[in-house]
Amino acid sequence: MQHQLLTYRDSTVSYYRFGHGPKQVLCFHGYGEHAQSFAFLEGSMGNEYSFHAIDLPFHGQTVWKQGLDFTVNDLQQIISLLPDQLKAANSKPVLLGFSLGGRVALSLYQSQPESISKLVLLAPDGLLMNPWYWLSTQTMIGNRLFRFTMKHPGWFFGALKGLNKMGQVNASVFKFVNSYIGNPALRTLLYQRWTVLRKLKPDLSLIRSFIRKYKTPVHLLYGKHDRIILPERGGKFRKGIEEYCTINILPAGHQLLQEKYTGQIREALK
Numbered sequence: 001m002q003h004q005l006l007t008y009r010d011s012t013v014s015y016y017r018f019g020h021g022p023k024q025v026l027c028f029h030g031y032g033e034h035a036q037s038f039a040f041l042e043g044s045m046g047n048e049y050s051f052h053a054i055d056l057p058f059h060g061q062t063v064w065k066q067g068l069d070f071t072v073n074d075l076q077q078i079i080s081l082l083p084d085q086l087k088a089a090n091s092k093p094v095l096l097g098f099s100l101g102g103r104v105a106l107s108l109y110q111s112q113p114e115s116i117s118k119l120v121l122l123a124p125d126g127l128l129m130n131p132w133y134w135l136s137t138q139t140m141i142g143n144r145l146f147r148f149t150m151k152h153p154g155w156f157f158g159a160l161k162g163l164n165k166m167g168q169v170n171a172s173v174f175k176f177v178n179s180y181i182g183n184p185a186l187r188t189l190l191y192q193r194w195t196v197l198r199k200l201k202p203d204l205s206l207i208r209s210f211i212r213k214y215k216t217p218v219h220l221l222y223g224k225h226d227r228i229i230l231p232e233r234g235g236k237f238r239k240g241i242e243e244y245c246t247i248n249i250l251p252a253g254h255q256l257l258q259e260k261y262t263g264q265i266r267e268a269l270k
Helices: 041-045 072-079 084-088 100-111 131-138 140-151 154-165 171-181 184-196 204-214 232-238 259-269
Strands: 002-008 011-018 023-028 049-054 094-098 118-122 218-223 245-250
Touching (some): 002 072, 023 100, 041 259, 094 259, 100 204, 131 140, 218 259
Parallel strands (some): 118 218, 218 245
Antiparallel strands (some): 002 011, 011 049
């Protein structure tokens, strides 16, 4: 494993490389996780692949000083700073994204589809705009309310409990949200992380057209018991690109970035 701190404008971006194989993979982690989440892939695939993983803003060891703005152009510029192995590779890289990282991978693909060989997305965000996320990050009033709520969460706790009792919010989502809202430091990070990545909004129609044009293979992996990102979203996205897109449903929940699923991830990468 190699770890470097890259300087981008006023920020310090944390970057990891796992493996030393000829095939290049760009990895994007999930919410609240970090680039090291992909380290387990090195053990069984390090001879075949080189995995390049970046800590996203307000994650891992990245120190983001560009305010609450992060665009696909920022991502492209950061990738251009990566070691020469990636830039000098003859083959186009694969994009591997888990959860939030799926939205990042889709946004990057949309910006340069001719430069990507394959998309491998594990329980990806980005195939459906959550209405709460839209309200909190895409509207001025919603973002102000979001910021106020992260500082004064009492009213939100009450509303969330009520919706949970009425069955409007399932238990998994309730537990997930409650774990973040109950901690002041995590609330601050939630606001920063949601807001800073708000401009990464994949245009699914455009992406599907690029997949057809460039014949880009897409492999979607979902957990059968996932209650955060439902497998049905993949089926809707696949319409119109069936010959290029495969879906694999695993006997799992949301967390697919685990060593026990190495075989399925490796099969998707092929």
